[in-house]
Amino acid sequence: MNSPQAKIDIDSYEAGFLLGLYECMVQIREFEEGVKFLFLEGTMPGTIHQCQGQEACAVGVCTALEPTDWITSTFRGHGHALAKGLSVDEMLFELFGAATGCAGGKGGSMHMVNMDKGMIPSIAIVAGGVPVAAGMALAFKMQQTGQVAACFFGDGAIAEGAFHEGVNMAAIWDVPVVFICENNQYGASTHVSKVMRAATIAERLSSYGIDGRRIDGNDVIAVYEAARRAVDDCRAGRGPAFLELMTYRRTGHSRRDACHYQPKPEREQWLENDPIVRLGQALIEAGHATTEELDAVRKHILTSFDDAVERAKAQPQPTLADLTTHVLA
Amino acid sequence: MTTTTTPKKVTIAEALRGAIAEEMERDPRVFCLGEDIAVPGGWGGAFTVTLGLEERFPDRMINTPIAELGFFGVGVGAALMGMRPIVDVQYGDFLFLAMDQIVNNAAKMCYMSGGQCKVPLVMRAPVGATGRGSQHAQNLERYFIGVPGLKVVAVSTAYDARGILKAAVRDDNPVLIFEHKLLYGSKGARAESGAIDASSEIPEEDYVLPLDQAAIRRHGDDVTIVGWLLTAHLAQQAADRLAVDGVQAEVIDARSLSPIDFATICASVEKTGRLVIVEEGPKTGGVGAEIAAGVTERLGDRARASIRRVASADIPVPFTPVLENAYVPDVPRIMAAALDMVKG
Secondary structure, X not given: OXXXXXXXXXXXXXXXXXXXXXXXXXXXXXXXXXXXXXXXXXXOOOOOOOOOOOHHHHHHHHHOOOOOOEEEOOOOOHHHHHHOOOOHHHHHHHHOOOOOOOOOOOOOHHHOOEOOOOEOOOXXXXXXXXXXXXXXXXXXXXXOOOOOEEEEEEHHHHHOHHHHHHHHHHHHHOOOEEEEEEEOOEEOOEEHHXXXXXXXXXXXXXXOOOOEEEEEOOOHHHHHHHHHHHHHHHHOOOOOEEEEEEOOOOOOOOOOOOOOOOOHHHHHHHHHOOHHHHHHHHHHHOOOOOHHHHHHHHHHHHHHHXXXXXXXXXXXXXXXXXXXXXXXX | OOOOOOOEEEOHHHHHHHHHHHHHHHOOOEEEEEOOOOOOOOOOOOOOOOOOHHHHOOOOEEEOOOOHHHHHHHHHHHHHOXXXXXEEOOOHHHHHHHHXXXXXXXXXXXXXXXXXXXXXXXXXXXXXXXXXXXXXXXXOXXXXXXXXXOEEEEOXXXXXXXXXXXXXXXXXXXXXXXXXXXXXXXXXXXXXXXXXXXXXXXXOOOOOOXXXXXXXXXXOOOEEEEEOOHHHHHHHHHHHHHHHOOOOEEEEEOOEEEOEOHHHHHHHHHHHXXXXXXXXXXXXXXXXXXXXXXXXXXXXXXXXXXXXXXXXXXXXXXXXXXXHHHHOOOHHHHHHHHHHHHHO
């Protein structure tokens, strides 16, 4: 992969498009930071698995999708949901367990969903979404809809049987699904090098006849371009595709995990390699934005988030009458 | 106006095959997914149910690798996107491999999405001890009846198989259909020794059966005997012989295992005052335990006698015929339990 601080090549893109990527990444970052505070403060129930540092993966991939395309996500799914177009309100309300949340308070952090925006409930069983995404893509192929499924999972998922079974079936049936491994290098506290002998996940995919590629996952443009090619290939009937996005989980696996198992030099190196800072620098150097303008983007997002928190606190909770509804369709 | 045609006698395997074909004709979203279901010159699944369908529906009979976890997940994904998959395993025992997709995804998607998702997935699984040892023999019903979001049914006649399969395909929820290897009426190389005739005369007209109702197979006032799959047939045989002794048993084929049709069962037990539950599978933690508890809760003192369970020993399914025969409930044991209650 590229050296961590490698310059992002934005030359062929318009300012508006790039600022959109930037804003979406900042939105995810500040959503996650705000949620972490609310959780630690005790305001918000439940548990959280966060994606600070991995924003370019969600944003780069989802920007390459059409609104009619679908994603599957994981227990670490807030970023994917925001990038696929779910609103801060519907997600925050869900985190507060409100009846007005995206799953009516029955899903929670690990099951963000909006069937009108192309996101089935996040699947919190590791690799559980891989065969499901293959099945979604099979449906698209059988119905000839031209849609594509994008399946997010982490490096931890590649040891699961469901991963290999799902990827293999997608491959033998040539279905339009892009498998996206966000290799943040840790499955909970275990480093990826301790769970596989191969040097890259991409090379393991080649054994299924899928051309796997390793990409700098903290370069949002590199992710977008790779995802774009993968999605185009799938839509043209040349699926499935696979992307290994190299990134880093700078927050704990969940809740109050202090990440003592991550070596300090490694953490510091990856903190330097911040996907938002990297794009911001490129925008400033290209004259697309000033530091002040980028700060203003962040401040606006923060203010909106604070407003959303106030709304979330005032949302109605489900009543006991809701306890047994929606068990069956 | 529909024309009435002469009913024809078919086996369960034939009834299922016909029902699947008709549902695929009726609705282009219906397709089959499973092992060895679409191989020309092949078996039509483990028990001939899908035999020949690949010629009629070459694009909708999807033959899978041996990967139950994977293809049940594929079924869930396709169902979420509006298809109506019929997924089957060769032996029910293999459902354990697919458990995560069935329990965590298929059954929960609707609830954990606040009602946004539906998973119209039909799952078919053959069960029953048939000379294959411990791992191709279990009755899996017990593991699924306590999974909210899942409908669980068991078919013991060809007439039911056709109506229930069609209802399951048209239902918006995941439906798990249990079938018994000794009841299929599979022919040729896939025929089973010790098979019981479960064929029915069925009309050619379309019909569906409810997925939540038991069926009363025989009326009687002295004792209620509940079974399903193979044991529904054994219960009827026992009832016929009890009648010789002057004991009139009411036989109920539970048919719907989740939900359990307590209205039908309790109405019968209120009348007879006695209940024998016959289950193939270990007694401990079985479906029979749930039926017994539910009836007791609902009827309280109105059931005059204690409830008896005739079930298998708490052991894995043994291979050798002498032990396997002792594992499966039989007519003498059912009769003994009924007579003990009636005379005691």
